[in-house]
Amino acid sequence: MRIAVFLGSSPGLDSHRVAATELGRAMARGGHGLVYGGAHVGLMGVLADAVLGAGGEVVGVLPQNLVEREVGHTGLTRLELVGTMHERKARMAELADAFVALPGGTGTLDELIEIMTWSQLGLHAKPVALYDVDDFWAPFLALLDHMVVSGYALASARTNLRVVTSPQDLLAVLVTGGRSEP
16 A cells, blocks of 8 residues: 655654654555655655655655755655646645645645545545644644534545544554444
8 A cells, every 4th residue: 555645844843753753664564655745854754764764665756846946855766756736746646545644834734635625526535544643633623623513514524534643543544444443
């Protein structure tokens, strides 16, 4: 299984870097490949290096203009260059069997919202999960609940989004296709 992970290009908190490292190692140990934004900076670089360090496959998808800014990771299994951020998101979706968001900024939120919207529109049926390190996603989940209660989002937008707090739980949820175990 290849897992697309959306996460920050900034380093964030120590606990977020630890969580990204643990997830990367768990993914590689479980035989799961990483699809991500292709950068060597921030949490993105931490996760990619952890997967690579544990012997896993890492596919990066990076717009050409970011390579020129020297943020591209040069040690990946494969780095695919695309023209735009829109192309990046579409290619990551094509390559992935599941999606996860770790802590990050507006780019991470953009990627998460788009993949959730595509799910709601029936453009994919792949599991989507949040790795909720230190309750990072609590404000987003509260907003999403508010949108559902207010009639602006379907209840499935919330119930289909799996929220986990450990790499083991995350991988278990993704392997079962986002469904809870019986």
